[in-house]
Amino acid sequence: MTNRTKRPLTLRDVSEASGVSEMTVSRVLRNKGDVSEATRQRVQEAAKRLGYVPNKIAGALASQRVNLVAVIIPSLGNMVFPEVLSGISDVLANTSLQPVVGVTDYLPEKEEKVLFEMLSWRPSGVIIAGIEHTEASRAMLRQAGCPVVEIMDVDGEPVDSCVGISHRRAGRKMAEAIIDAGYRRIGFLGTKMPLDHRARKRFEGFTRTLAKAGIEIADQEFYSGGSALAKGREMTEAMLKRTPDLDFLYYSNDMIGAGGLLYLIEKGVDIPGKIGLAGFNGVELLDGLPRRLATMDACRREIGERAAQILVDRHQGAGATEGQTIELTPTLDYGDTLRRSS
Amino acid sequence: MTNRTKRPLTLRDVSEASGVSEMTVSRVLRNKGDVSEATRQRVQEAAKRLGYVPNKIAGALASQRVNLVAVIIPSLGNMVFPEVLSGISDVLANTSLQPVVGVTDYLPEKEEKVLFEMLSWRPSGVIIAGIEHTEASRAMLRQAGCPVVEIMDVDGEPVDSCVGISHRRAGRKMAEAIIDAGYRRIGFLGTKMPLDHRARKRFEGFTRTLAKAGIEIADQEFYSGGSALAKGREMTEAMLKRTPDLDFLYYSNDMIGAGGLLYLIEKGVDIPGKIGLAGFNGVELLDGLPRRLATMDACRREIGERAAQILVDRHQGAGATEGQTIELTPTLDYGDTLRRSS
DNA sequence: TTGAAAGCGCTAACAT
DNA sequence: ATGTTAGCGCTTTCAA
Numbered sequence: 082m083t084n085r086t087k088r089p090l091t092l093r094d095v096s097e098a099s100g101v102s103e104m105t106v107s108r109v110l111r112n113k114g115d116v117s118e119a120t121r122q123r124v125q126e127a128a129k130r131l132g133y134v135p136n137k138i139a140g141a142l143a144s145q146r147v148n149l150v151a152v153i154i155p156s157l158g159n160m161v162f163p164e165v166l167s168g169i170s171d172v173l174a175n176t177s178l179q180p181v182v183g184v185t186d187y188l189p190e191k192e193e194k195v196l197f198e199m200l201s202w203r204p205s206g207v208i209i210a211g212i213e214h215t216e217a218s219r220a221m222l223r224q225a226g227c228p229v230v231e232i233m234d235v236d237g238e239p240v241d242s243c244v245g246i247s248h249r250r251a252g253r254k255m256a257e258a259i260i261d262a263g264y265r266r267i268g269f270l271g272t273k274m275p276l277d278h279r280a281r282k283r284f285e286g287f288t289r290t291l292a293k294a295g296i297e298i299a300d301q302e303f304y305s306g307g308s309a310l311a312k313g314r315e316m317t318e319a320m321l322k323r324t325p326d327l328d329f330l331y332y333s334n335d336m337i338g339a340g341g342l343l344y345l346i347e348k349g350v351d352i353p354g355k356i357g358l359a360g361f362n363g364v365e366l367l368d369g370l371p372r373r374l375a376t377m378d379a380c381r382r383e384i385g386e387r388a389a390q391i392l393v394d395r396h397q398g399a400g401a402t403e404g405q406t407i408e409l410t411p412t413l414d415y416g417d418t419l420r421r422s423s
Numbered sequence: 424m425t426n427r428t429k430r431p432l433t434l435r436d437v438s439e440a441s442g443v444s445e446m447t448v449s450r451v452l453r454n455k456g457d458v459s460e461a462t463r464q465r466v467q468e469a470a471k472r473l474g475y476v477p478n479k480i481a482g483a484l485a486s487q488r489v490n491l492v493a494v495i496i497p498s499l500g501n502m503v504f505p506e507v508l509s510g511i512s513d514v515l516a517n518t519s520l521q522p523v524v525g526v527t528d529y530l531p532e533k534e535e536k537v538l539f540e541m542l543s544w545r546p547s548g549v550i551i552a553g554i555e556h557t558e559a560s561r562a563m564l565r566q567a568g569c570p571v572v573e574i575m576d577v578d579g580e581p582v583d584s585c586v587g588i589s590h591r592r593a594g595r596k597m598a599e600a601i602i603d604a605g606y607r608r609i610g611f612l613g614t615k616m617p618l619d620h621r622a623r624k625r626f627e628g629f630t631r632t633l634a635k636a637g638i639e640i641a642d643q644e645f646y647s648g649g650s651a652l653a654k655g656r657e658m659t660e661a662m663l664k665r666t667p668d669l670d671f672l673y674y675s676n677d678m679i680g681a682g683g684l685l686y687l688i689e690k691g692v693d694i695p696g697k698i699g700l701a702g703f704n705g706v707e708l709l710d711g712l713p714r715r716l717a718t719m720d721a722c723r724r725e726i727g728e729r730a731a732q733i734l735v736d737r738h739q740g741a742g743a744t745e746g747q748t749i750e751l752t753p754t755l756d757y758g759d760t761l762r763r764s765s
Numbered sequence: 766t767t768g769a770a771a772g773c774g775c776t777a778a779c780a781t
Numbered sequence: 782a783t784g785t786t787a788g789c790g791c792t793t794t795c796a797a
Contacts, residue, residue: 092791134566138545142789201478202479203480310710340711369654433775445776462782481775484791
């Protein structure tokens with residue numbers, strides 16, 4: 082009934098057990114080519130009885146085809162990438178393609194390593210977060226011999242296809258909404274991550290737009306490590322102690338924003354009257370908070386879906402989409418913490 | 424300088440470019456066997472210049488060795504598995520083994536599919552969440568021909584090795600603490616997930632222990648979908664409206680517990696005096712809440728580390744650990760929402 | 766509809 | 782220290 086030896090079963094074992102040639106067994110197992118119903122039955126019965134699991138390594142080598150899509154992201158821990166992944170999975174679920182995830186921890190050298198490792202499995206496509214890579218990584222992507230989609234960010238020069246939002250524009254949009262609402266003494270709280278280019282670009286777009294309106298960031302603080310919620314609370318307290326006349330706090334992500342929000346609610350501060358708040362990302366978590374934090378949706382799910390769709394299309398020969406860039410538009414959610422206008 | 428053809432480069436290309444035999448090129452690229460410094464230089468230069476990326480498919484087939492560890496988990500969305508993964512990654516980072524993640528969405532059929540798919544790549548080891556699997560899955564695991572570690576849960580019959588906690592015991596422990604603290608009118612709020620066996624076991628251990636003390640669950644409610652935080656808030660409100668005399672709420676996870684906590688703080692309810700609360704998991708998120716929810720640490724990180732370590736040991740021939748079960752002990756954190764004793 | 770032969774790109778094992 | 786040979790387990794291609 083079962084395989085007593087430790088040697089994994091091969092096609093040959095199924096062939097012998099069913100009295101059908103290896104080639105025909107292969108055809109049955111892949112549903113390819115014409116096989117008589119009788120033979121098909123016998124083969125399937127034998128394969129099942131033995132508990133045969135095909136060897137994709139051999140199959141891939143022989144067919145020069147690998148149904149894997151390399152997905153390379155910075156982290157699994159912050160909610161944003163799992164959502165992108167789920168968009169990717171959903172689209173690929175209806176195809177023969179399978180996502181394989183690699184994590185870089187926001188480290189360019191690790192990205193290089195992971196990329197090299199994944200490319201050495203000759204995937205059918207690559208989805209990689211961000212548009213900034215080392216020269217070596219870019220070279221690998223160019224020569225991968227398969228479609229490449231850079232995601233999340235469109236501010237830069239993609240190697241091939243690209244799906245994302247403009248984080249500079251997102252920062253700008255938020256700045257405009259804040260100015261329009263009449264806030265003038267603005268503080269910024271973010272992560273101390275020189276390698277998070279998207280957060281950096283939002284910050285740049287934000288400050289630049291304020292500057293054009295003659296406003297300078299009144300105070301700013303960056304953190305690293307620890308629980309984002311707790312950090313948001315602490316940083317907010319510290320900043321308001323230092324600069325009590327602030328009337329708006331812009332957080333680089335929703336989690337620290339939520340921490341700040343909880344703190345201010347506790348203190349009984351009038352939001353958004355005395356002080357306004359906004360984060361970034363539109364994480365579902367926020368739904369349960371006492372008040373809804375203003376935020377901007379980064380289109381994470383859709384980014385995953387569109388990226389996967391590009392790979393699926395190109396996998397099926399539609400080379401038309403080669404090198405295209407899709408820019409999505411994040412929507413601003415005023416929530417309960419950002420006035421509509423002054 | 425770069426590969427203009429779309430055909431991926433092979434060892435042979437590097438061999439020709441460097442004037443060294445394929446075999447020696449292979450040795451250089453794998454740091455295996457004796458190669459003179461001079462040859463090594465030439466080969467490495469050529470490989471780098473061409474942008475050669477080795478073909479692991481061919482390598483794996485020839486060597487009958489795959490440096491992949493299949494990691495199969497139900498979900499990426501709820502924080503607990505990313506932490507397990509990071510434990511696994513950290514341990515494997517110092518080895519030649521690489522984790523590859525598959526997600527089952529808590530669906531046994533999908534688990535079967537994912538498992539089959541991953542085993543067809545002939546991984547060097549399998550780490551799979553849970554101890555309940557379909558008969559077909561168990562058969563595959565038995566015959567995988569590589570070490571298998573089932574994680575998270577030890578209440579049952581593992582196929583091979585096992586690392587986790589006893590969720591029944593965890594439920595019992597929480598019940599005991601609650602009883603000791605003098606609470607008597609207890610409500611339970613959880614996920615409507617018949618397939619989340621660990622939540623089910625905690626619930627069983629919990630109710631059974633209460634029953635022994637002559638206490639019955641006074642009210643209970645299960646949800647599915649939506650934001651956990653928001654659901655926790657809504658369910659708490661609904662339950663207290665329905666059964667106002669409850670003096671304790673036990674949540675099947677920290678996120679809904681946090682939702683309930685925020686709601687009750689808002690209402691100005693005396694916690695843990697008038698009503699006590701507890702969740703499960705010890706998620707870092709909780710650190711930023713106004714008060715610390717009582718919870719129980721599920722040893723997620725350590726589970727990942729120990730499981731990976733078992734695979735590493737067995738990969739290096741130490742068959743001694745075969746079939747062992749490691750039961751970790753979750754620690755109870757009283758936080759600010761569970762009295763110490765009556 | 767089925768089978769036989771020839772690789773896929775690499776590495777183990779054995780020369781030299 | 783380097784090269785040669787023979788596969789790994791499949792699939793492609795061509796023949797029957």
